[in-house]
Amino acid sequence: MRHSGASSRLGCFAAATVIAFAVASCNREEQATPAPVRVVRTITVEPPRQAPDLTFTGHIEAQDQASLSFRIGGRLAERLVGLGASVREGETVARLDxxxxxxxxxxxxxxxxxxxxxxxxxxxxxxxxxxxxxxxxxxxxxxxxxxxxxxxxxxxxxxxxxxxxxxxxxxxFTTLKADAPGIVTRVGAEPAEVVAAGRMIVQLARREGRDAVFEIPADLARQLTPDMQVRVALAGEAGAEATGRVREIAPQADPVTRTFQIRVGLTDPAPAFRLGAAVSGSIRDSGGGAIAIPATALTQRDQGIGVWVVDPKALTVSLRKLDVTSSDPAAARIAKGLDIGDIVVTAGAGLLREGQRVRLIGAEPR
Structure with a gap:
């Protein structure tokens, strides 16, 4: 009977040992199981390309324009100046009866x-x-x-x-006089018409100062800032150029064209820059010197915005924090954080973690 009890205890001990060994083996297998190798699409960061100048078209206007009108209403007896006439200060331009x-x-x-x-x-x-x-x-x-x-x-x-x-x-008040020298750019009434007080009779462009006026789309307007330098060229005349600076940017878009008006004050323009002349303006693309990558490569983490960069030897990924200057649905411009030749994950980034092995699309598995 004693021998039988000892054998029973020995059997239980052996069973417990086998179970413990099996559990330990399972734990070692779980710990040794690596993260799955993810298949990703990548690009290699290339040097930024020099973007072409941004161009837009417009026309020349006077920086200062005044609409001359009578302070009282009445019948217009005569208008003494016409479109394009040069007017002196104090010169009579129209009379009422x-x-x-x-x-x-x-x-x-x-x-x-x-x-x-x-x-x-x-x-x-x-x-x-x-x-x-x-x-x-x-x-x-x-x-x-x-x-x-x-x-x-x-x-x-x-x-x-x-x-x-x-x-x-x-x-x-029945006599309308010019308060400054200028050129008539518009007329608003003809003799024998009955005009109301305040109605524009002639529009006078002051002689001093010229503006290049442009209507530009919203994406281009966002790149402009007050006092930014713009190169302005006269249409149809080679070599007729002037420089200017952005003087005004419309705060609201035109309700019909959805464009924004900007006024560029010209610096010492040539006489060829006449009122109404067609011109083109150009500025350097502000994003031309930044590295561009697909917007799908960006990932948002606690540390901020970054991308997964692939180690070409170990084929593992690491998160790289970036300084993004601008982004749209197609591309993001990077000011700091990437070097030329870096391999960046553009598809599959959402399933990655630090140090995970990856396989590039088109590469043989290792």
Missing amino acids: PENELNDLRSAQAVLTAAQGDLRKAENQFQRQSHLLERHITTQADFESAKQALTAARAQVDAAQARVRSAEDVVG
Whole structure:
């Protein structure tokens, strides 16, 4: 019986040993199982290509333009200048029919004449009452009444004079003069038309300063900044070029064309850059010196945006953090983080982890 118990204990011990050995073997097999080799698509980073200049077309306008208009409405009697005319400062460009305004002036002058006559009568009456009061021939009440009449007469003259000055100003408003020298670029009314106050009669372009005006798409507008230098060439005339700087960028797109207007102030343009002349503008592509890779290569991790770079000898990957200057659905421009010749994963990056072995598409498995 003792021998039988010892044999039973020995059997249990042997079974436990076998089970423990089996579990340990399984653990060693699990620990030794490597991560699966992923098949990935890659590119080799190449030197950045010099991008061509970005070009756009436009026309020449004056930097400063003014719409000349009458301050009052009326019938346009004459317009003395036409499209393209050169105008001096103070030169008359148009006139309204002044008949109604002259009648108002005559009426105001007549009222003034009558008020001045009443004032002379009031002055004489006041002087007479003053002398009589000194001799105690008149009453104090009559003297005060004459004094008040004189004050009222003077006020009437002042009011009449103000009306005359106002009527004279209105008569002057029937003549439209240029406030600065320039060139007529538009006309807005013809003789015999009845025009409202504020309606543009002629548009005057100042002689100083020229702008090249362009309508450009949104993607190009994003690359422009105020004061950026632009090279402007005159269409149809070889060698006629000027430089300028971006002066204005429209804050909103045109509702019809969906383009943005920019104005480039030209620096000392040649006389050939006439108003309305067709021009082309060009700037250097801001992304021309950056490394470009497919946007699908980018991966977002806790450390930021990066790419998986393949070690060509070990065929393992490591995450490389990048400084991305710009990105669109097709490509990303990299300022820092990649070197020429680096092998970058462009497809399959979402399943990778640090140090994982990979096989490049088209390569023989190792």
